[in-house]
Amino acid sequence: MSRLPVIVAQGGISPAGRTSGFHGYRRLVLESLEGNAQKETIEALRVLRNLPEDTSREAILSGTLVRRLEKNLFNSDAIDIHQAIKAEEGTEIVLSARRLPDPLPEGWQVEPLNGGRIKVRISNAQPMLVPCTRKSSVNAAGQLPSGFSPEKLYQSRNHPRSLAMTVYGASDAIGSSGIDWQGLKQKLSPDDIAVYSGSAMGQMDYNGYGGMLQARLMGKRVTSKQCPLGFAEMSADFINAYILGSLGNTGTSMGACATMLYNLEQGLQEIRSGRRRLVIVGNSEAPILPEILEGYSTMGALTTDAAMRQLDGLSDSENPDWGRSCRPFGNNAGFTIAESSQFLVLMDDELALDIGADILGAVADVFINADGFKKSISAPGAGNHLTVARAAAMGRAIAGEDALRHRSFVQAHGTGTPQNRVTESQILNDTAKVFGIKNWPVAAVKSYLGHSIGAAGGDQIMATLGAWKYGVIPGIQTITGLADDVCSEYLNILQQHREMAPSEMDLALINAKGFGGNNATALLLSPTLTRKMLLSRHGDQAMSSWQKRNESVGAQQEEYERGCLDRSVNPIYQFGEGVLDGTSLSFSDDKIEVPGFGKAVNLKLENPYWSF
Structure with missing residues (x-):
């Protein structure tokens, strides 16, 4: 019997705000929430943006989500x-x-x-x-909230923006978990832990590879940090070295726009097999740079101001509606680039119950397929048909046919390109047809956040966990109708927010499609279904004990939230603290003891193959 990877915490930062406390999700569906939830999220955004207490609601919200490019990143007019x-x-x-x-x-x-x-x-x-x-032809992007600068919250020492976002995002996930991490390490050995996090584009701003490649051409010098800090897996390295102090498994699995789900698949397999008990999974992406915008724009992939004007019948002198630049499944002209940093904390079911961790949901499986032979490296192919169908089939196997048909929904990749609206809607429609699903709810949160490349799957998961908490699936409000070439016979592509009871949302499919034929679809289980499964496996007494331990976790989560609002909580950044070397360890021929961990690394290994 496999161990179940339970999602016990989430954290990060996106154009919608801070992920913890469900604030990023709540920004997407703000008008559908009751008054206190709205006020709490608006206050969280005000604090995040460093605005005065008397700032109006409209002014606070205006600096979020997809909007016109702001000059703190670069001047798109010059x-x-x-x-x-x-x-x-x-x-x-x-x-x-x-x-x-x-x-x-x-x-x-x-x-x-x-x-x-x-x-x-x-x-x-x-x-x-x-x-x-x-002057840039592209002037819309999903930018972090105006006034928020992650590098100013700790001693960043010229870190690339994506790495500063990693420090903030991973710290947010760990802080919001409500878990005593020092106490937790007493239950684990170093090799019980893994971190899988990266950046699909790498660190391309001036403090990373961008500066290393530009410096000599600009008459400047290359610095000693630009090369090492530019690596794509540096996000995982920072979490190990400066946040967790982890000696466990580490790395990232690259898959273009599906990278977050590739990392999630690694974490899932590690926990399900029993090799790891705790895994941090995430991605951090900061691609809003002139060179990257020009690269995607030259491909014809980004929506330009001129294209939006043409869609909306505007004259050349009129400003387009930059907030509606991403229009999944509607009449559209390209995707909108974005930045985001999203992290999940996964534990095996036994450990999650043992420490009273929150149960936000579970990762049932992640399916990955390539496209096979292709006409163009950027064109979609057959692989995503396989991943979606396999994820739906696994949902049926776990929860039953009725749950798949009547209590599931889809977070579509939904980039906002003409090609995606045709191919992805066809894939989802074909899957719904063969599995007997009617009016399958389909959401696409890039309409609010833009496309954060490798972190995009994390944005979709953030919105899914929020939907399970508050019962509202975000609708695609940037479109006025579906495009004529969209396949929707068996789909309900949501154009308005959809309220559904938690009992109506057992399963969620998270879909991702990447350049080169990188297709991934994750199947997530709702917290309600996850608890039912845990009750079946562990029994009433174990669940009652978990409930009691969870009370102290909830108290710690409330304290963290208060600290975020009064600015007393800063990102975790332990530079030069607790550094270990070989002399710090206690060796024998059957184990290695590491300071800070309650269990040793086992050296009594068995031959995994066969005797000879």
Whole structure:
């Protein structure tokens, strides 16, 4: 019998705000919540954005979700570029002697002047690059809430933005869990823990690979941090080194826009097999950069201002509605790029009950399939048909046919591109038809948050856990109707929020499609169904004991929430603390004891193969 991977905590930061406390989810469905929940989330956003107490509700909310690009990231009206020109023969320029190239370019003749200056005469026509600016054709993005800067909350030391978001997001998941982590480590050995987290795009801003590649071309120096901090798996490394102090398994599994679900699959398999008892799964992505926008835009993948104007019948002088730039399953023109950092804490069912952890749901399975032979590396293929069908079949196997047909819903990839609306709706419609599902509820939260590339699956999971908590599935409110080429005979593609009782939402399919044929679909189980399964396996007494222990966990969660609101809680960043080396460990031929952990690393290993 496999162990069940239980989701015991979530944390992070997205354009909707802080993930913990369900605030990120609540921002999506704010108007459907009762008054106190609305007030709490608006206050959480105000604090996150560092706004005065008398700031209006409208002003607080205006700096969230998809919106026009703000200048704190870069000025989209004046992006720095170099324009290629040609200096004609006989051109003369005056330079500081300190700035004179060495060796001199061919055809340069120099003459010393007063004041440390040099006159240069160019005897041959020569190409040159001169600084200038251009205006971006893309001006909408899903940005973190205005005024929120994760790197200012700890000693970031020139960390790339994605890594600063990792520190905040993973700290939020751990802090909001309500778990005594030092006490928890007394129940575990170092190899009971794993961290799977990364970034599909890597760290591409100036403090990471972006700066390393740009520096010399910009006349600057490469720093000693840009290369090592740029690695895609550095998100996991930071969690191990500065947040958890973990010596367990680590890494990331890359799958383009399905990367979060690839990491989730690793965590699922580790817990289900019994190899690990605690796994942190996440992704952190900060792709809102001029170069990345230009790359996707050149592919024709991003929606431009001009395309939105054409869709809405606006003149060239009118501003488009940037907040409605992402329109899944409607008449659309491309996706909207976004940044996000999302993390889950997974435990096996026995450990979760033993410590009284929260039960937000469970990960039943994650299915991954490639596309096979392709016409284009970016075009969708057959693989996503397999992942969705397999996830639906697993839902039927676990909860029964009635649950799949009447108590399940889908968080679609829903990018907002013309190609996605056709292919994904066809996949979901075909699956619903063959499994006898009618009016299958389909949501697409990129309509609010944009597409955060590798972290997008985390955004979908965040919205799913919230729907189970509050009974509201976010609708796609950026569209006025479905496009004519969308397949929806057996689907209910939600254009408004859908209220459903927890008993009506046993199963959720999280779908992701990535460039190159990276398809993944996760099957999540609701907290109600998860508790039923735990009761069946562990019995009444174990569940009663869990309930009692969960009371102290709830108290710690409330304390964390208060700390976030009064700004007394900062991200965990333990730089240089508790550093271990070989002399810190106690070795024998059958175990290794590590300070801080209650159980040793077992060296009494069995041959996993066969005797010879």
